[in-house]
Amino acid sequence: MTYVDLSNTLLIIGAGAHVPYDMPSGHALRAEIKKLYTYNDYINFSIQPRDEVGKLKWNILKTAMSLNVLSTAERNSNKKVFDTGLSETHYKQYFELFLKSFSESHVLSIDTYLSNVQKEEDEFIREVFKLFGKLTIACVIQAFESSSPLGGRRDDWIHHFINSFVRKSPNDLFKFFPKIITFNYDRIFERMLFTHLTEFHKFSHLKAKTEIEQLNILHVYGSLGDYVEWQEITELPNFFESAIANIKVIGEDRSDMKQVEDEIREKYKRANRIYFLGYGFDEDNNRLLRTSFGFDDWEINKEIYSTSIGIRKSDLSRIKKTLNTTKMISRLPDRTMREVSCSDLLFEQAPLI
Template sequence: MRTVIVVGAGASQECGLPIGSRLTQDIGGLLNFSYDGWRRQSGDELIALAINKKTNSVPEYYQAAMDMSKAMPLAMSIDNYLDAHAGNVQIETCGKFAIVRAILQAESASKLFMGDGREMDFFQLKDTWYVAFWRLLAQNKRIDDLAVCLDNITFVIFNYDRCVEHFLFNSIQTYYRVSREKAAEILQHLKVFHPYGSVGALPWSDRSGIAYGATPSPDQLIALAERIKTFTEGTDPDSSEIGEIRAQFSDATTVLFLGFHYHPQNLELLQPPDTAAHHGLDVHYYGTGYGLSDADRDSVVDDLAKLTGIEPEAVHIAKLKCAQVFQEFSRTLLI
């Protein structure tokens, strides 16, 4: 019995991370460079330092950044904008710098941030899906049982942030009273994919990683930006994990979409390689549909059924927020 959980921007929003429209606004501000003669008057200093270090063609990159800043109000998301300019090195570079900078800043302002040696404040998170999921996950389980359970759970996270990994790492320590090393060992049983990359590994999983919400150096920003993928890069079978992600869907009996907007390009990325693989399995898809009209909800149900080869009756999209969906399907989502 394998469970796949697909996480979109709406899920991270519950702890304070930006959705697509807010992220484009933040990126527009970071790339809003202006000059008085040769002196820079606005725009993010760290991104400016990274541009200066990475390339000798500084004016071309600054012009690309300024063009992006002007265009951000018109973009559905930063991913859509980068895809529209696929192959433009200046735009892709500036966009990836801005994504890393904006997401790390957003992490530091989120409910999950633990600066100055503080512990995670779970009371701030009690009404979020993170806590609702944890309660379901840890129900009637000792720590060795948890490790076995995680072997059968896969996260496919379309966001660049590390909220899920950061939350679970700290929840395991607090709930089971174990060390950082033990929590990291337990989380090795969990499969996590970021189809479009992330702002870097967390230090407990990779010594070269960057802490949640940290401020990178210019060199770190350059290195972390290389982990961000455009749509073209994320769907390239030769340079992405798309094959393994799709295989997870073939084996899943339960799929849960959280804060996901069901964009066609992202649904296609998740399409199982062989929809017949589901045949003979009691497969059910669940998902949030907060803000969807009835017509759009019905369209999403049809799209998921056609994409995966399951019956529409097995697709359950509730017009609820992420935390609420765990209440709505509390018995059927038992992990």
């Protein structure tokens, strides 16, 4: 059997690529968090609310208490704030303070907000907002990840990818898998690969997990945690603690930043084709890519393509400036053309094969 070698192809995945799977974009994630701020019903820690927003807020508060978030903030800031034991009231108070600050900041995303929390003068508040912010991201995304079966959507590009390149013989095809860089915290791509391998090819959970880990998918800002076999959260007592530790935000001091840049550079160097899928071309992310690629003329000898959903004509000059690109700009449709989705790009306009 002949396989197409995709090992010299690089997929750069943004939040827009997972919207077809009901995952929130940056704007949608902001809206979900702001709903928590406007939720005014009383939260009884002993009784889970019936409505979805109430359930989410209750879950975040209960998890924050179980993880001793406020005590951790005291410890991280070297600041003693509470003379007596911490109560439910304390957690409600500081979570509301975080939600108010985020909602009234009027920034485009929670990531952008958290990147500026580093400037907060009060070290304790800085730690509280950072911990509550990461926990909220983890709880919201986990709720979306597990809310419904994946696949069967209009732009189900991962389904097409699996059936085009994985289904025939995964044992051999993984040798020719594309390089992947994702700016998403969720693990939708890994989950769909995992269930395909276990349910269709009858791989054991361990074998499927091992195969996927060997793909070295790079989550630039971390993910919800190490890859697991998708158990119920109740079976993973350290899930959210791990998620808080793994999630990183723009501008955060990171001991692993050089390693991340080196991984991006290595994947880029091995690629002769680069696909930007649902990538929003955030200026900070553009600068990270450009710095990691290692030189300004990064487009030389590369075929570069991009989806265009949500990209306006007015965005093109900004993209060109921060990513230093001309080749890709010419591949983006102008506003008079139909928007190009992931499936459109990968299987019609610039087919992988």
